Amino acid sequence: MAVREGLLALLDDGPRHGYQLKTTFEQATGGAWPLNVGQVYTTLDRLERDGFVAVTAGEHDGAPGQKAYTLTAAGREELGAWWQTVPSDDPPPRDELMIKMLLAIENGRGHALDILTRHRTALTALLQQRRRERRTAPESLAAALVTDALVVRAEADLRWLDLCESRLRTEPNRSGANPTSREDTST
Amino acid sequence: MQYQRDADQPTSGPRHPGTPCLEFVDVVKSFGAGPLEVRAVNGISMRVAAGEFVAIMGPSGCGKSTLLHLAGALEEPSAGRVIVDGQDLATLGAAECSELRRRDVGYVFQRLNLIPALTAVENVMLPLELDGTPTGAARTAAVDALNRVGLDHHLDRYPDDFSGGQQQRIAIARAVIGRRRLLLADEPTGALDTTNSDQVVELLRDLCDTNGTSVVMVTHEPRFASWADRVVFLRDGRIVDETAPVDETASVDEAIAVDLGNDGFTA
Numbered sequence: 001m002a003v004r005e006g007l008l009a010l011l012d013d014g015p016r017h018g019y020q021l022k023t024t025f026e027q028a029t030g031g032a033w034p035l036n037v038g039q040v041y042t043t044l045d046r047l048e049r050d051g052f053v054a055v056t057a058g059e060h061d062g063a064p065g066q067k068a069y070t071l072t073a074a075g076r077e078e079l080g081a082w083w084q085t086v087p088s089d090d091p092p093p094r095d096e097l098m099i100k101m102l103l104a105i106e107n108g109r110g111h112a113l114d115i116l117t118r119h120r121t122a123l124t125a126l127l128q129q130r131r132r133e134r135r136t137a138p139e140s141l142a143a144a145l146v147t148d149a150l151v152v153r154a155e156a157d158l159r160w161l162d163l164c165e166s167r168l169r170t171e172p173n174r175s176g177a178n179p180t181s182r183e184d185t186s187t
Numbered sequence: 188m189q190y191q192r193d194a195d196q197p198t199s200g201p202r203h204p205g206t207p208c209l210e211f212v213d214v215v216k217s218f219g220a221g222p223l224e225v226r227a228v229n230g231i232s233m234r235v236a237a238g239e240f241v242a243i244m245g246p247s248g249c250g251k252s253t254l255l256h257l258a259g260a261l262e263e264p265s266a267g268r269v270i271v272d273g274q275d276l277a278t279l280g281a282a283e284c285s286e287l288r289r290r291d292v293g294y295v296f297q298r299l300n301l302i303p304a305l306t307a308v309e310n311v312m313l314p315l316e317l318d319g320t321p322t323g324a325a326r327t328a329a330v331d332a333l334n335r336v337g338l339d340h341h342l343d344r345y346p347d348d349f350s351g352g353q354q355q356r357i358a359i360a361r362a363v364i365g366r367r368r369l370l371l372a373d374e375p376t377g378a379l380d381t382t383n384s385d386q387v388v389e390l391l392r393d394l395c396d397t398n399g400t401s402v403v404m405v406t407h408e409p410r411f412a413s414w415a416d417r418v419v420f421l422r423d424g425r426i427v428d429e430t431a432p433v434d435e436t437a438s439v440d441e442a443i444a445v446d447l448g449n450d451g452f453t454a
């Protein structure tokens with residue numbers, strides 16, 4: 001996803017000017033994606049060039065002289081296609097934690113457990129911090145959902161680290177795909 | 188490593204200064220002997236301060252539950268000292284140990300362990316009645332304990348009339364009734380759905396914050412461990428790492444940076 005789809009989605013509710021799009025986008029995404037106003041206008045220029053938005057000058061929401069942006073029929077079609085597209089990562093996933101652990105296992109089981117422990121502690125500390133923030137500060141629905149997403153992703157990483165540890169303990173002969181890897185003797 | 192502890196250096200959080208409610212000093216617990224000896228707990232030192240919530244995590248067989256049993260005087264250590272509320276358990280006779288188990292320490296288990304033939308309030312009164320408290324006073328204290336865990340209706344109904352989450356609340360009320368300041372919880376959410384689990388762990392959190400109860404909870408679920416002030420990780424009977432006591436001022440980004448240095452890892 002890029003900023004362009006976000007702006008098209010907001011314009012589906014009616015015409016808006018550039019700065020209004022920036023602030024609405026940031027509120028709607030719970031503060032997860034701050035935008036540079038220049039980035040907004042650059043994107044709007046491209047959307048206008050591609051025929052997805054139309055520009056009208058004049059008074060808009062009491063702001064005389066501001067350009068107002070309106071979704072075109074082509075823009076609405078483009079937005080509809082985006083709503084229908086299911087986001088997916090091409091397999092295999094290549095997130096940094098997974099690659100780091102796989103390489104750590106190549107370096108030896110003891111090293112892998114050290115790296116695993118360190119990352120598990122950090123992720124758990126992150127969860128604690130999130131939990132504490134949620135208890136002390138009321139959130140908007142969007143901000144709460146952003147926090148939920150971060151929490152469940154951290155939980156998923158922690159579950160995967162547990163699986164790593166379990167496999168390292170129960171399947172020691174499979175640790176280290178490379179037979180020349182520097183396998184240590186720790187248990 | 189930022190949070191790696193020296194086994195000889197007991198830890199306690201800055202939010203909870205003062206005398207520890209629970210302390211392990213170089214504790215070892217072995218089962219079996221000779222070549223069959225298994226060290227379930229292998230040289231653990233740690234402190235739990237008054238009002239502190241500590242979660243214990245680790246793979247199956249890492250010694251989590253054994254540690255709770257040692258804290259609750261349900262097992263004796265093979266070596267080292269276990270100190271509860273300033274009392275070294277090794278110095279207590281059988282009767283004193285039994286009294287400590289009855290009066291000072293509360294237990295909550297995965298299985299709810301309520302007595303089905305007793306009502307909710309009778310279940311909670313039980314520890315006080317066993318200790319000789321008159322029925323009227325025990326009932327008043329039990330109702331108060333049930334109110335503290337959010338139950339104020341149908342207290343004369345039987346456990347089967349309550350949901351799983353409510354039954355666990357009753358069990359927690361029974362565990363904290365009287366003067367108990369240490370609550371030992373072994374997978375207290377294991378039999379509950381997610382919503383009830385969240386509520387039960389939040390209740391444990393509130394007991395720490397409002398009552399000054401110390402809670403040591405064994406769990407394998409990070410989402411529940413994250414309610415704790417400190418999460419201690421065990422492996423093969425040893426503490427391998429722990430999160431720092433909660434810093435009220437640090438931001439999430441700072442927390443990650445402190446833990447991961449400049450590795451560039453992002454959650």
